[in-house]
Amino acid sequence: MRVLRQSMRGRVGAHDYPLEPEAAPAAFRGQVQLDPNRCRGDAACARVCPSGAITVEETSTGWIWQLDDSRCVFCGLCADACANRAVSLSNAFELAVRQPDDMVTRAEFIRNEETD
Amino acid sequence: MTDVVTSPAVDLQQLSGGELLPSRVPGETRVVVPLVTLPRACQVIVDGVGARLATMVAQDERAETGSFTLAYTFAIPDRRWMTIECQVPADSPAFPSVTPLVPAAHWYEREARDMFGLEPEGHPDLRRLVMHDDWPAGVFPLRKDFDPSIPVPRVEADPYRFHTLHGDGIVEIPVGPFHAGVIEPGHFRFAAVGEVVLALEPRLFYTHRGIEKLIEGKSLDHGLQIAERICGVCSLSHAVTYCQAAEQILGIEAPPRAAVIRSIGLELERLYNHVGDAGNMCAGVGFMVGVAHGARLKDELQRLNEQFTGNRFLRGLSAIGGVRRDLDVEFAAQMSLELARIAREFGELTAMILGSETTMERMRRTGILPGDLARALGVVGVGARASGIDLDTRRDHPYAAYRDGETARRRDGKTARRPDGQNLPPSPAVGRGAGGEGYSAVGRGAGGEGHSAGGGEGFPVPTREEGDVAARLLVRIDEVAVSFALIQALIAEMPAGPLIAGWTPPTTDAAAFSATESPRGENLHWLRVNAQGTIERYRVRSASFPNWPAVAAAAPGNMVPDFPLINKSFELCYACLDR
Amino acid sequence: MYDLLLLLLQIGIMVGIAPLLQGLIKLCKARLQGRTGPPLLQPYRDLAKQLRRESVVSDQASWVFRYAPIVYVAGLLGAAMLVPTVSQRSPLGGFADAIVFIGLLALARFALALAALDTGSNFGGMGASREMTFAALIEPAIILVLLIAALPRQSTNFSTMAGETAFTIAGLLAMGAMAIVIIAETGRIPVDNPDTHLELTMAHEGMLLEYSGRPLGMVMWATQVRQITFIALSVALFLPWGMAPLHDPSLRQMVTGLVAFLAKIALIGVVLAVIESSVAKLRIFRAPDLLGLASVLGVLAVMATYVVSP
Numbered sequence A: 001m002r003v004l005r006q007s008m009r010g011r012v013g014a015h016d017y018p019l020e021p022e023a024a025p026a027a028f029r030g031q032v033q034l035d036p037n038r039c040r041g042d043a044a045c046a047r048v049c050p051s052g053a054i055t056v057e058e059t060s061t062g063w064i065w066q067l068d069d070s071r072c073v074f075c076g077l078c079a080d081a082c083a084n085r086a087v088s089l090s091n092a093f094e095l096a097v098r099q100p101d102d103m104v105t106r107a108e109f110i111r112n113e114e115t116d
Numbered sequence B: 001m002t003d004v005v006t007s008p009a010v011d012l013q014q015l016s017g018g019e020l021l022p023s024r025v026p027g028e029t030r031v032v033v034p035l036v037t038l039p040r041a042c043q044v045i046v047d048g049v050g051a052r053l054a055t056m057v058a059q060d061e062r063a064e065t066g067s068f069t070l071a072y073t074f075a076i077p078d079r080r081w082m083t084i085e086c087q088v089p090a091d092s093p094a095f096p097s098v099t100p101l102v103p104a105a106h107w108y109e110r111e112a113r114d115m116f117g118l119e120p121e122g123h124p125d126l127r128r129l130v131m132h133d134d135w136p137a138g139v140f141p142l143r144k145d146f147d148p149s150i151p152v153p154r155v156e157a158d159p160y161r162f163h164t165l166h167g168d169g170i171v172e173i174p175v176g177p178f179h180a181g182v183i184e185p186g187h188f189r190f191a192a193v194g195e196v197v198l199a200l201e202p203r204l205f206y207t208h209r210g211i212e213k214l215i216e217g218k219s220l221d222h223g224l225q226i227a228e229r230i231c232g233v234c235s236l237s238h239a240v241t242y243c244q245a246a247e248q249i250l251g252i253e254a255p256p257r258a259a260v261i262r263s264i265g266l267e268l269e270r271l272y273n274h275v276g277d278a279g280n281m282c283a284g285v286g287f288m289v290g291v292a293h294g295a296r297l298k299d300e301l302q303r304l305n306e307q308f309t310g311n312r313f314l315r316g317l318s319a320i321g322g323v324r325r326d327l328d329v330e331f332a333a334q335m336s337l338e339l340a341r342i343a344r345e346f347g348e349l350t351a352m353i354l355g356s357e358t359t360m361e362r363m364r365r366t367g368i369l370p371g372d373l374a375r376a377l378g379v380v381g382v383g384a385r386a387s388g389i390d391l392d393t394r395r396d397h398p399y400a401a402y403r404d405g406e407t408a409r410r411r412d413g414k415t416a417r418r419p420d421g422q423n424l425p426p427s428p429a430v431g432r433g434a435g436g437e438g439y440s441a442v443g444r445g446a447g448g449e450g451h452s453a454g455g456g457e458g459f460p461v462p463t464r465e466e467g468d469v470a471a472r473l474l475v476r477i478d479e480v481a482v483s484f485a486l487i488q489a490l491i492a493e494m495p496a497g498p499l500i501a502g503w504t505p506p507t508t509d510a511a512a513f514s515a516t517e518s519p520r521g522e523n524l525h526w527l528r529v530n531a532q533g534t535i536e537r538y539r540v541r542s543a544s545f546p547n548w549p550a551v552a553a554a555a556p557g558n559m560v561p562d563f564p565l566i567n568k569s570f571e572l573c574y575a576c577l578d579r
Numbered sequence C: 001m002y003d004l005l006l007l008l009l010q011i012g013i014m015v016g017i018a019p020l021l022q023g024l025i026k027l028c029k030a031r032l033q034g035r036t037g038p039p040l041l042q043p044y045r046d047l048a049k050q051l052r053r054e055s056v057v058s059d060q061a062s063w064v065f066r067y068a069p070i071v072y073v074a075g076l077l078g079a080a081m082l083v084p085t086v087s088q089r090s091p092l093g094g095f096a097d098a099i100v101f102i103g104l105l106a107l108a109r110f111a112l113a114l115a116a117l118d119t120g121s122n123f124g125g126m127g128a129s130r131e132m133t134f135a136a137l138i139e140p141a142i143i144l145v146l147l148i149a150a151l152p153r154q155s156t157n158f159s160t161m162a163g164e165t166a167f168t169i170a171g172l173l174a175m176g177a178m179a180i181v182i183i184a185e186t187g188r189i190p191v192d193n194p195d196t197h198l199e200l201t202m203a204h205e206g207m208l209l210e211y212s213g214r215p216l217g218m219v220m221w222a223t224q225v226r227q228i229t230f231i232a233l234s235v236a237l238f239l240p241w242g243m244a245p246l247h248d249p250s251l252r253q254m255v256t257g258l259v260a261f262l263a264k265i266a267l268i269g270v271v272l273a274v275i276e277s278s279v280a281k282l283r284i285f286r287a288p289d290l291l292g293l294a295s296v297l298g299v300l301a302v303m304a305t306y307v308v309s310p
């Protein structure tokens, strides 16, 4: 009985998560994001990525940056490695998709001779 | 293990009769002995100075020296290590088994047999351990000439032979590896008469991941990412152990601020595990209120982890040379408040559990692990401390901020407090309410009697003598109190300074090992890098490895439906075995 | 005609309300433990889901396994129809009495235990052995409790038994026995744990382990009916207030009876949830002590009947 009185004093801890959205804390390491305006195709991210989730491919006109969410382990090494601060880890954690291909983000860059 | 050795390394060397080798980590005595004297040398160290077998590392050095090496590393009670090495010739890969003299070597030697094809002669049990029966004979995955990129065809083989008991009324109950709940795979074979367990044989290692092979040839940085993912619930402990071993090799040290942040992280890891486990043990007796509140508090602690490191399991905090996240003043203050509240609520929860007579009645005298058996098996962590073995890596082989003698002394001044307000050291008496009845106060709290002075001295290590489920619960509860106090003390005295020390990949062949106290006990990682700066050999001895046999040893004599409770009270990890 | 209507009403209540009562108990337990808990109607959804699912039968199973659920359901439904609920009249009282009631329960239990043994699965065997051990201890207690109720009226017919036993010494002792019977028969803590899926600790759940799909849904439902049957029995015997009279009740009396019945059932459900949340499960060897206590109380009650009332 005493137990129950104590127990009842506590409030119900859970939220109705899928119905009420839940925000991740600011420090959270979620989905990798690329800021296309900052990316210069250094491929530092691809080199440090332990799981091979990021690839950077040179093309004749520029480069293709590609991220495979299904491989990413959210370690954040890519963000640490990027000298241009183009790569960051966002707060997004609801990454479920219907097609495996949707896990892949692809960005094609055309090299701009003036800025390089 | 009150037997104290104050003699220098030479004594140990003379004791084991080997030839001294240069040590790899501070406090290590390393000797090489001829193959024939190996078991005797190990026995002398164990019986003579009360050493505990901490790990055994086999290596394939055929390319360099034409032989395999075996290294048995022992933890010596006065904070030193002793490694006994020997060479196993490549053309006759067999060695005299240590197991008949030192039972703790049982699984290590079977594992070396599976992974390297080294035959332990005279070993009482030569069944497969890690690689199950469908793995072809003569293929040894950790040998250097094994190429992991080529798939290995599985073979049909005789099924595993469990030990069987025969007699009237003895029934065999196979449980698992698939279970009715979402837990990891493990098979348990009970021999029971009615509801009483006569013997239990677990069969584990169902999901071998080949981590030790996978990591070979990786850079130190990438190796960390793998080491961090060996286990979910001890991931920071594994990461820090790995980082410390790597730092040892690189000859660097984490800056003081990083050491403190690591310690805070490690204590947070202990907290969320112990708090969750204290609740979960109630599930074993069907005391659902305890389960629900334990789960709630655990989640609150994990949310704190998430805010601190960006990951609920504290991943990505530790890096080689230091840490990757700072703990700023503002968040530290907020965390301190949160923790104080959670500590208070955990106090209420423990009062509730200990006050529930039906719960405690189920836990008392259930699943007793006798102290001498625990010692013989080399048990570590809560399981050992609840059976009267006074050991804690944080004190015995201090690392990170536990090494700081200053901190320890100051901390000793402010005694740790149990959630209910009783002082913890020097004696965590439990005469309170129904919970502690029948339990003598045995906590050798400040733990240092008979130990030589040094850094981690004065670190409170709660122990109990009973060795039953209740003792393991109470040790956890006491440790939670220590951890809460420790985090507060560490937050209060955070040194300023850099977070990470720089380093360049190593250019010479070197090896080192390191140990940390995870929530489940001592984790020991042994790491060797080659001249190219990549990993040559990595050996993980997680806390669960020496403790699983203890679960099997604690079960006989209990009732079948009490086994889940006993298993939960040890709270071991399957994945830590399935490296 | 009255009997037929009553029977229909009874089927509706017992079968229809049983999952609701289950949901109520679960919700109460969750709230007592500080959890949100499943919605009240969740048991209906679970049943609907199971009944829609295909059943997988082990190839080791014989016809026993396949037909046992039918016997189980039939036995329990039959028993459920005997207990007076809204009115003092037992809907099938004209056909059977308390002895048949006990027999039907035993039959149902026996069928399920056989089925659990049939597949040769260990947990089934273990569950069956535990359930039968408990049964051996709990059935005498049920008989004694019913006997107490039957003695004053010299009849084992439920229609005459209902609403008789009140607060005599014998009645109080029998009530104590009945409380233990309810806990044991509904498979609740401290005897069994209805929520556990730890293979090694299950008793009743262990017997259901091999069932899936529609038979599982049927058995689950019938078990919920068993739960409400026992609660209704205790209500009829010990808390008879508000029940419609035996003969020719008015509509108003029927409605009062219905409301009173629902309220009493809900009350007992809440009490069960409280008990279940405040204690841990007994060690399996200690459970018989508790169950034995029920029988002892029953015996004492019988003795008290003769000693106190001539």
Ligand code: SF4
Pocket: A032, A045, A048, A049, A050, A051, A052, A053, A054, A071, A072, A073, A074, A075, A076, A077, A078, A079
């Ligand atoms: S977070 Fe880690 S795994 Fe993910 S893309 Fe970046 S480096 Fe690769």
